[in-house]
Amino acid sequence: MLAPRKSWALAARLRPRLQRHEAGGRHEHGAWAARRQHPEAKPCSVKSGLDYVFSLDGNQPTLLAEATRLLASKAPDTAQAKTTDLVGSVVVERYVWITNKMTGYLDWKHLRTVVLVCNVRTDKTTGKRVVENHYYLSSLTHTVLHP
Numbered sequence: 001m002l003a004p005r006k007s008w009a010l011a012a013r014l015r016p017r018l019q020r021h022e023a024g025g026r027h028e029h030g031a032w033a034a035r036r037q038h039p040e041a042k043p044c045s046v047k048s049g050l051d052y053v054f055s056l057d058g059n060q061p062t063l064l065a066e067a068t069r070l071l072a073s074k075a076p077d078t079a080q081a082k083t084t085d086l087v088g089s090v091v092v093e094r095y096v097w098i099t100n101k102m103t104g105y106l107d108w109k110h111l112r113t114v115v116l117v118c119n120v121r122t123d124k125t126t127g128k129r130v131v132e133n134h135y136y137l138s139s140l141t142h143t144v145l146h147p
Helices: 008-023 041-047 061-071
Strands: 031-034 052-056 081-087 090-099 113-123 129-138
Touching: 052 061, 061 090, 061 113, 061 129
Parallel strands: 031 052
Antiparallel strands: 052 129, 081 090, 090 113, 113 129
């Protein structure tokens, strides 16, 4: 299976878990993995009884700095999930870490988990290696998102 591009990698990985949770009576789809978060999206999702999974970019520098502080130094062998795919001549490894250490951080009362997805792409022909870290915020609990 080819992995979705960049910010959708986590969405593809977690969607089956969210759908199983949704079948239990709660609607978890809300503002699903928005590439850029509108400032009003979080309150609207929560007020509507929906949970959220937002991509965390530079538009929230304080949240991004704290998520980076907590998760960026994680070693690949401590990842909670790992996948490896071959896409043409590129080996794509993905590592996932989830933490609940930012629960209720700042004015994000409904924030429950922060996720780091690290994509490591290695071109087999050139040996070039590219590492990308993608952070996500969610109101879902660690147990729902656990890989």
